[in-house]
Amino acid sequence: MTAGPGGVMVRGGDDAETARIRPGTARRTLAYLRPYGRSIAAFGVIAVVEAVIVVATPLLLKAIVDDGILKNDLAAVARLAAAVAGLALIEALAQLVLSRISGRIGQGVSHDLRVQAHDHVQRLPLAFFTRTQTGVLSSRMHTDIVVAQHAFTQVLMSATAAVTVVLVAAELFYLSWLVAVVTLLLIPIFMVPWAYVGRRLQRHQRRQMELQSGLAGLIHERFNVQGAMLTKLFGRPAEESADYADRSERIRRIGVTVTVYGRLAFIIMALLASLATAVVYGVGGGLVLDGAFQLGTLVALAILLGRLFGPITQLSGMQAGALNVLVSFDRVFELLDLKPLITERPGAIALPPSGPAPDIEFEDVRFRYPRADEVSLESLEANAHAVAERADDSPEVLRGVGFRVPAGTVTALVGPSGAGKTTLTHLVSRLYDPTSGAVRLGGHDVRDLTFESLRRTVGVVSQDSYLFHDTIRENLRYARPDATEQELVEACERAQIWDVIRSLPRGLDTVVGDRGYRMSGGEKQRLAIARLLLKSPSVVVLDEATAHLDSESEAAVQRALVAALQSRTALVIAHRLSTVREADQILVIDDGGVRERGTHEELLRAGGLYAALYHTQLNGNGSANHQAVAFEETR
Numbered sequence: 001m002t003a004g005p006g007g008v009m010v011r012g013g014d015d016a017e018t019a020r021i022r023p024g025t026a027r028r029t030l031a032y033l034r035p036y037g038r039s040i041a042a043f044g045v046i047a048v049v050e051a052v053i054v055v056a057t058p059l060l061l062k063a064i065v066d067d068g069i070l071k072n073d074l075a076a077v078a079r080l081a082a083a084v085a086g087l088a089l090i091e092a093l094a095q096l097v098l099s100r101i102s103g104r105i106g107q108g109v110s111h112d113l114r115v116q117a118h119d120h121v122q123r124l125p126l127a128f129f130t131r132t133q134t135g136v137l138s139s140r141m142h143t144d145i146v147v148a149q150h151a152f153t154q155v156l157m158s159a160t161a162a163v164t165v166v167l168v169a170a171e172l173f174y175l176s177w178l179v180a181v182v183t184l185l186l187i188p189i190f191m192v193p194w195a196y197v198g199r200r201l202q203r204h205q206r207r208q209m210e211l212q213s214g215l216a217g218l219i220h221e222r223f224n225v226q227g228a229m230l231t232k233l234f235g236r237p238a239e240e241s242a243d244y245a246d247r248s249e250r251i252r253r254i255g256v257t258v259t260v261y262g263r264l265a266f267i268i269m270a271l272l273a274s275l276a277t278a279v280v281y282g283v284g285g286g287l288v289l290d291g292a293f294q295l296g297t298l299v300a301l302a303i304l305l306g307r308l309f310g311p312i313t314q315l316s317g318m319q320a321g322a323l324n325v326l327v328s329f330d331r332v333f334e335l336l337d338l339k340p341l342i343t344e345r346p347g348a349i350a351l352p353p354s355g356p357a358p359d360i361e362f363e364d365v366r367f368r369y370p371r372a373d374e375v376s377l378e379s380l381e382a383n384a385h386a387v388a389e390r391a392d393d394s395p396e397v398l399r400g401v402g403f404r405v406p407a408g409t410v411t412a413l414v415g416p417s418g419a420g421k422t423t424l425t426h427l428v429s430r431l432y433d434p435t436s437g438a439v440r441l442g443g444h445d446v447r448d449l450t451f452e453s454l455r456r457t458v459g460v461v462s463q464d465s466y467l468f469h470d471t472i473r474e475n476l477r478y479a480r481p482d483a484t485e486q487e488l489v490e491a492c493e494r495a496q497i498w499d500v501i502r503s504l505p506r507g508l509d510t511v512v513g514d515r516g517y518r519m520s521g522g523e524k525q526r527l528a529i530a531r532l533l534l535k536s537p538s539v540v541v542l543d544e545a546t547a548h549l550d551s552e553s554e555a556a557v558q559r560a561l562v563a564a565l566q567s568r569t570a571l572v573i574a575h576r577l578s579t580v581r582e583a584d585q586i587l588v589i590d591d592g593g594v595r596e597r598g599t600h601e602e603l604l605r606a607g608g609l610y611a612a613l614y615h616t617q618l619n620g621n622g623s624a625n626h627q628a629v630a631f632e633e634t635r
């Protein structure tokens with residue numbers, strides 16, 4: 001068949017049929033073969049041996065008929081039959097070894113590519129993941145590589161077919177040029193419709209894969225816990241079902257077409273084989289009667305022909321196979337070519353692992369989120385965007401922010417929703433880099449620090465803390481793989497979550513569900529704080545949970561926070577009155593800049609935005625600890 005067992009998913013929507021392979025892809029693909037040079041050489045030698053056996057067997061059979069049967073020589077018949085059997089055994093062995101070597105090369109190349117793609121994607125900036133559809137990315141990293149591997153193996157096997165076809169054709173001419181010419185003339189007549197069917201088949205297979213990947217993406221999005229919840233709360237089940245059924249129907253229809261085309265290709269080949277056999281017996285039979293050659297030659301010709309069509313079929317699939325390899329490789333190369341925007345500078349310095357907490361300094365920081373075309377691939381995004389939109393500059397989110405968080409102190413960020421608070425905190429851990437200006441830790445620009453020391457120094461607890469689908473123990477150990485049992489328990493105690501864990505039947509071995517969903521919001525955040533305490537960073541960036549917590553978990557989170565912030569330099573997006581009041585400094589962020597700064601009392605005295613917010617939002621509503629500041633709604 002022309003296409004690999006899968007098809008190829010090609011950039012964006014409907015352009016599967018017009019996939020263009022970028023220049024240089026073939027050269028880059030070949031480079032992946034370099035480590036397998038010896039295997040390829042062995043493959044070539046064994047392929048030639050196999051092809052020689054393929055053409056030797058008909059000659060032996062010819063000898064059995066002409067020199068054994070027709071001459072009544074039983075000993076010759078037995079000797080030659082034994083030789084044929086021996087060759088058959090060697091051929092089977094050669095085929096086995098060939099498929100093993102080709103499998104090893106194909107699997108090896110796809111392993112190398114898969115690992116490289118994984119390592120690369122891991123280094124891509126957060127911005128890439130904010131735009132990319134996970135289902136499509138996973139298909140790119142897995143399905144494409146599997147398709148490439150299958151097609152790769154197919155191309156290698158086709159190469160053996162090429163040697164066989166040449167030798168078989170030569171032998172056909174040697175035995176009878178007339179039969180050879182007539183039968184070989186038949187081949188092009190059939191190849192034209194065969195190639196046409198093959199191309200259509202490949203095209204439909206690609207489309208089929210694309211549709212299947214779309215369906216997989218849909219399931220991925222809808223049937224994870226949060227997607228399922230949204231669907232249940234807002235979804236229209238009847239419409240969702242109809243949409244799903246419609247997509248599935250398209251796959252069904254294209255599946256039928258693929259089956260028909262696949263069968264058609266097979267039928268064309270079988271017809272060609274039957275007609276060629278008729279020609280051999282018709283023309284060859286006449287030549288035997290004329291005395292041009294003996295019966296043994298006719299037998300040899302018939303057997304040779306039988307051995308010609310398999311390799312021809314394989315050969316004609318070679319081009320499509322090679323194309324599949326290139327398209328799939330190209331799609332992975334496209335991913336590999338995305339530059340990781342945030343990289344470690346050569347000669348980056350490491351902050352010392354121990355010592356006093358560093359201060360944080362923002363100096364005239366300006367920031368806009370990177371454009372889509374700078375960080376992501378259109379084909380991996382949920383919806384293909386117009387080129388213009390992808391290249392549009394995003395608005396500036398931070399416009400000259402400057403402040404300092406002295407070492408060992410807490411700075412609270414408050415301000416309206418969308419003011420840029422979260423963005424600001426992202427710059428400390430280098431989830432993003434400023435467009436201009438600098439963020440410094442202990443006097444060093446964070447861009448001059450090693451990733452390792454930055455990760456060690458800065459600990460982040462986000463509002464919706466993410467937990468892997470694994471045990472509590474493994475989730476905690478992610479922060480410090482060598483943590484002892486005692487350290488795990490201590491961290492949980494300090495984070496006020498130990499009582500909860502202890503009461504679970506499996507304790508630390510409890511598996512937290514997809515996205516840690518089996519835990520309440522407050523529990524999750526306390527677990528995230530325990531994780532932070534285990535890591536024990538000297539700088540903490542924290543986004544307080546706004547989720548409604550009952551007063552008990554609120555108080556527990558509060559106590560956990562006290563532990564988390566103790567003797568650390570902290571930047572906190574504060575939603576709780578207690579955090580705001582106790583902060584050493586409050587920054588009121590509005591419209592991408594620092595509008596006011598000071599302590600709670602100073603800002604109240606100043607009578608500005610903070611005071612207005614405090615009086616309208618808080619004073620009237622009491623001052624309980626669990627009262628969220630709720631500045632967000634005041635814009």
Ligand SMILES: Nc1ncnc2c1ncn2[C@@H]1O[C@H](COP(=O)(O)OP(=O)(O)OP(=O)(O)O)[C@@H](O)[C@H]1O
Pocket residue numbers: 130369394397415416417418419420421422423424632
């Ligand atoms: N990944 C992103 N890509 C593009 N723009 C973004 C991205 N994340 C946030 N923004 C935009 O940046 C601005 C600041 O967002 P940010 O999340 O920093 O605000 P915030 O003050 O933390 O708000 P909130 O309190 O509601 O979380 C908003 O206008 C937002 O739409």
